[in-house]
Amino acid sequence: MTAETETGSPIAAVARGWAAPAAHALRIVLILVGILVVAQSFWMVQARPQDLVTGIFGMADFLRRATPPDFSRLDAAIWPTLETVDIAIFGTIMGVIMAVPLALMAAANVTPARWVYFVARGIIGFARAVPDLVWALLFVTAVGLGPFPGGLALAVHSIGMLGRLFAETIEQMDMAPVDALRLTGARHVQIFTHAIVPTLLPSFLGISLYRLDENIRSSLVLGFVGAGGIGFQLLTYMNLFDYRKVSLYLIITFVLVLGAERVSAILRAKLA
Amino acid sequence: MLRVRRLSLRYPNGKLALADFDLTVRAGEFAIVLGGNGSGKTTLLRCIVRTLNPTAGEVWVSETELTRLEGDKLRRARLELAMISQHASLVKRRSVLANVATGSLGRHYSLRTDLGGFPQEELVAAQSCLGEVGLAELSGQRAGTLSGGQAQRVSIARALAQRPRVLLADEPVASLDPEAAEEIMRLLRRLAVEGNLAVLCVLHQIDLAYSYADRIVGVRDGRKIFDEPPAELPREVVRHLYVDRAA
Numbered sequence: 001m002t003a004e005t006e007t008g009s010p011i012a013a014v015a016r017g018w019a020a021p022a023a024h025a026l027r028i029v030l031i032l033v034g035i036l037v038v039a040q041s042f043w044m045v046q047a048r049p050q051d052l053v054t055g056i057f058g059m060a061d062f063l064r065r066a067t068p069p070d071f072s073r074l075d076a077a078i079w080p081t082l083e084t085v086d087i088a089i090f091g092t093i094m095g096v097i098m099a100v101p102l103a104l105m106a107a108a109n110v111t112p113a114r115w116v117y118f119v120a121r122g123i124i125g126f127a128r129a130v131p132d133l134v135w136a137l138l139f140v141t142a143v144g145l146g147p148f149p150g151g152l153a154l155a156v157h158s159i160g161m162l163g164r165l166f167a168e169t170i171e172q173m174d175m176a177p178v179d180a181l182r183l184t185g186a187r188h189v190q191i192f193t194h195a196i197v198p199t200l201l202p203s204f205l206g207i208s209l210y211r212l213d214e215n216i217r218s219s220l221v222l223g224f225v226g227a228g229g230i231g232f233q234l235l236t237y238m239n240l241f242d243y244r245k246v247s248l249y250l251i252i253t254f255v256l257v258l259g260a261e262r263v264s265a266i267l268r269a270k271l272a
Numbered sequence: 273m274l275r276v277r278r279l280s281l282r283y284p285n286g287k288l289a290l291a292d293f294d295l296t297v298r299a300g301e302f303a304i305v306l307g308g309n310g311s312g313k314t315t316l317l318r319c320i321v322r323t324l325n326p327t328a329g330e331v332w333v334s335e336t337e338l339t340r341l342e343g344d345k346l347r348r349a350r351l352e353l354a355m356i357s358q359h360a361s362l363v364k365r366r367s368v369l370a371n372v373a374t375g376s377l378g379r380h381y382s383l384r385t386d387l388g389g390f391p392q393e394e395l396v397a398a399q400s401c402l403g404e405v406g407l408a409e410l411s412g413q414r415a416g417t418l419s420g421g422q423a424q425r426v427s428i429a430r431a432l433a434q435r436p437r438v439l440l441a442d443e444p445v446a447s448l449d450p451e452a453a454e455e456i457m458r459l460l461r462r463l464a465v466e467g468n469l470a471v472l473c474v475l476h477q478i479d480l481a482y483s484y485a486d487r488i489v490g491v492r493d494g495r496k497i498f499d500e501p502p503a504e505l506p507r508e509v510v511r512h513l514y515v516d517r518a519a
Contacts, residue, residue, distance in 0.1 A: 176361035180427070183321060184434050185351045185378020193388040194374050198366045 066247035073245060077233070081252055083147050084229035087222065088215035088260075091154025095215075096208050099124075099159045103166030110170060124167070128160025132218045136227045150227030154215045162211055169203045206268045213264035220253055230256075273298045274320070274353075274438045274470045279329030279339075281319055281494075289315045290326065290494045297472050297487075299437065302464040304481040305474045307491035308514050313474045316491065317440050320472075321355055322346060333438055351378045353438045354431035358446045360423035364416030368407065368426055371415045373398040375433030394433070401429040404467075405459060421452030428459060432467070439463065441473040445480070453477070457484045478510055 105111050106120035135156050139149030177195045186194065223231020230249055237245040274297045281290040290312050297303045307313040318324040320331050322338060331338040336349045354375070362371045376394040377385055384391065390398075402408045405425040410418070418426060424444060431439060441460060445453035461484045464471040475481050481488050482502045490497040490513050498509060 174361075174364070176357075176359055177363045180355075180357070180361040180430075181374055181377065183323070183350070183355050184375050184430070185347050186374065187377075187381060189386045190377045190381075193386060194370075194377065195363050197388065198363050198370075202365055 062243060065241075066243035068244065069247040069251055070242075070244035071248060073248060077230075077248060077252055080223075080228075080230050080233045081256065084219045084223075084231070084256070085216060087147050087150040087154060087227070087229055088212060088219040090151035091158055091215050091219070092208060092212040094151070094155035095158025095162050095211065096204075098155070099162035099166055100204070102159065102163045103170060106163060106167040107170035109173070109175070120163075121167075124160050124163035126160070127156050128164065130157070130160075132157035133221065133225060136222045136225050140226045145226040145228070147228030150219060150222040150229060153222060153227060154218060157218070158211055158215060161214075162207060165207045166204060169200060169207070173199055202271045206271050209264045209267050209271075213260045216260040217257055220256070273301075273334065274472060275330075275332040276316075276320065277330040277332070279316070279319055279326050279331065281315060281324060282327045288494055290319060293329065293494070293496055295472075295489060295496065295499070297438070297470040299470050300464055300468045301486045302461050302471045302484060303473070303487045303489055304485035305472065305489045305491055306476075306478060306481055306510060306513060307474075311491045311513070312494035313491045314442055315494070317355070317442050317472070317474060320440060321350065321353055347378070351434060352436055353440060354434045354436035355440045355442070356424070356427050356431050356444050357441075358443045360418075360420075360427040362415040362418075362423055362426060362430075364414065366415055367411065368402065368413050368415050368418070369395060369398055369411040371426055372401055372411075372429045372433050375401075375430040376435075378434065398429070398433050401432040402426070404432055404463070405429045419452075420448050421455060424448060424452070424456055425459065428456070428463070432463070436469065438470045438472070441471065443474055443476060446476065453480065460484070478507070481510075482507075 102120050102124055105116045106124055108117060111117040111120070132153050136150055136153035139152045143149050143152070173196070177199070178191055181191045181195050219229055219231075221231050223229045223233065224235050226232065230253060234246060234249045234253075237243075237249065274295075276293055276295040279290055279293040279295075280288070282288050293316060295303075295316075305313045305316065315324060319326040320338075322331075326339055329339065333349065333352045336352075338346065338349055341349055363374070370390070373390045373394050376390070376397065380391055380394065382391075399408065399411055402411050405428050407422060407425055407429070410422065410426075415423065415426065428444075439460070444460070445456050448456065457480050460471055460473060463469050464486075473485075485502055487499060487501055488505055488510070489499045490510060492513055497513065498505065
């Protein structure tokens, strides 16, 4: 906060540019403030390099006890893995279903009314501003433990992310084909299906696939707050000090994240 | 054919954009409108298709008067009028053939067309429209991959799929290179003659107008200044359209 009051606005700084000494002093103050900000952050997180050194032995101990990964329990891991992927699919699809109408209302060029635009933008902004982990905590409280609150959390957070990107895509849409079709005598439904849908659909699919990839990553950690999937297993075995199962799940996580990323990227490349 | 009688447009602020405009374009005739920026030539086209509402006068297409029609009647009467503009305005993600076939949508209100489909016979017709503009072999290609000249020809094919009697063109070559521009002008002229269409084309290029028009119409300050075949129109008169506009 002090940084802003002491340095003043950029306009003021430029206006004072003729007074070289003043500008010089300002620069020194700015550097000092910068150092102060970094220093206090190190102090706040209680960064102690010596702990990192002793920590290496802790990590080595963990790795020793975690190897080899307990592949005998791979069959038991299939279910939570599937659950993680399905939470992401559910969240993405529900998110898309709700984000499309919201985006139509939140795009300045097609919104039916000004107040609708602001309400839709507000809902989208709120859904995005609250992190998915926090949504999961709320939904676990509301509907209990399990994959369902995880799916709901991803759905709501996805509305926020998808809604904004969809709305921006609509706003940047080329309206000339729409006007051309209107002149040929096409009716509203036809204009929608023949000009608007084919223009937007590939972009929307690409955005949704990207979201699915992100949601699979989010879904992995949702289990930490009791919303099912791999995260829940990781937490459980961590608490039981069963590190060989923990490492098994870490490998699954690694494969899953990279796999989802690749598949999503390949599908999006096909769409482009 | 197209007949415009005493067409006027006065904006609410009192400015007269179009004043008592008379114009007839017969079937098979290629008329080109010249005039400076803001002279009212685009306004003329927009009043004819009724994207602007003229304040007085009549627009006749064949036996129908357009200016007093509203809603569905206007929409049906307007099927006779096809419009192409400076930009091809194609749906880039769809195939060339689908883009052409959208010109026929006004004749087919059905569940199939509402869901993004086309009647089989219109796709066949669209293919032959593409042949008319010389792009039959590109029908499967995505519209986004076309060059500017090709895209403009596809937009002309889309206008043909509408099966109009009158073809309006608003600076159809403004964003094309000279060679592509000549090609479009040749095509429009051929469509007028062979397709027996009344073609009304707004243009900025005096030379193109002289090469292709049956009649050149000069517009200035919303009024018709001349309306002559190129052979009887001295270039000096045309050039006068563009000079001392400030006076």
